[in-house]
Amino acid sequence: MRLKRFIPNLITLLNLFCGSIAVILAVENNFVYAAFFVILGIFFDFFDGFFARKLQVQSELGVQLDSLADMVTSGLVPGIIMYKLLALASTSPEPNVGSWDSFMTLGDTEVVPLAFVGLLITLGSAYRLAKFNIDEEQQSFFKGLPTPANALVIISFPLILEFQNSDAMHAIILNTWFLLGITLLSTYILNSPVKLFALKFKNYGFQDNAIRYIFLILSLVLLVVLQFAAIPLIILTYIILSLFSK
Template identity: 35%
Template sequence: MAIRLTRSIVPNLLTLANLFCGFVSIIYSSNGEYTQAAMFILLGAFFDMFDGITARLVNAASEFGVELDSLCDTVSFGLAPSYMLYQAAFSTSGELGILFASFPALAGAVRLARFNVTLTSLDDKAYFIGLPIPSSALVIVSYIVFIQQSGKYDPTTVLYLNYIVPAIVSLVMVSNIKFDNMPRPTKKYIKEKPFFLIIFVISIILVILSEGEYLFPVMFFWIIFSSIKHFLHWVLSKRIPEEDLSDEGDDSFSQQYDID
């Protein structure tokens, strides 16, 4: 029987490459080689970014691809970072450490399930509801590498951060906070959102110049910035008098306050 190759083979292979990277990362974490483990999660994020791009380029986006991508993401960006967190920060913390280390994996599974059931289009999106699981993985692994490489914090501070960081990351994953997608180098995007593009470029430069050490501060700043932006939108929405809402409707409200 001949094997029939379809256009979806390339994006699906990229998705499986992401899963393979997550598997290798777990092996490195089990050996205490956290920098290498982090590098394979970063490589997995690279494959995860390009599988969707490739699928759209060859017109091979499908529900199967979405489901496969979510299954692979659960391992590479949920289980692998949680296991790395446990090995690096909680291996001597007993049951409480196991619980906190599991948060990113558990929240990531919920995040992906919600994404799949609410998916209405296979097109690229301008924003995500809740922190995307690849981004959460980058926060977790960059935090571990940052703490180990910087050596600037006393053990008590590190102990508190070990609990605070995964808790915050897990909460924003399952939240309703809007997180902008990566900036697009198009004329339309540059014209509409030049500030975000400038911040993105500066962040990339900082990460490169610091040889990856500033990836965690940059990623955490993105979480804080997006959360503040979401809160300000919520506050502004509460300032609209109820009678104005009933008279003008939701469309005029969105236009007045530029709510996405």
């Protein structure tokens, strides 16, 4: 019985483990493997709640542990990646935004002051997770974009740069103004009052889950056609369908 109660928490700790590895990899500029461990962590994040419900062992400890793990995997890692992208953009030939877009030295470390704006994603994620833990409304829907969905958008950018040979997409992603805009939008939408449907199936009937099936089909089509570039569009589709589902 004790072992059964610990299974969901063990899965949550695997999420945290993956997120911790992703932090190390992201700091070392290994974005591809960092993204892989974020995705693996999000996979564990989905199944910890699933097993907690199936085994009927939900607990307040599990809720708090889940948010702590998400804070690392889906909050800290995307903030670091956005910092790194903004720093990388400062070396691109695109017009910069003044001295804040230049390297400076802190001790033995070179940093780009403007790039620290990317950590707003981490702050916004922390605030969103804290609100979620005390909000009793969010059972069948989310208020604001869930942190794992937001993390997928952010990690998609280095994957596009690495695997998709498109000069146009590369120019957009490595534009400082674009990255700043995404950072501010990301921070806002994490904590926006917009209600978004949850991907939890109480049953598998089409009538009760039409919006979920439509979303999953559209997501699959976009992934096949656009590969990693589909991820931001999938999240945008998720938001639009949620608005229409009202």
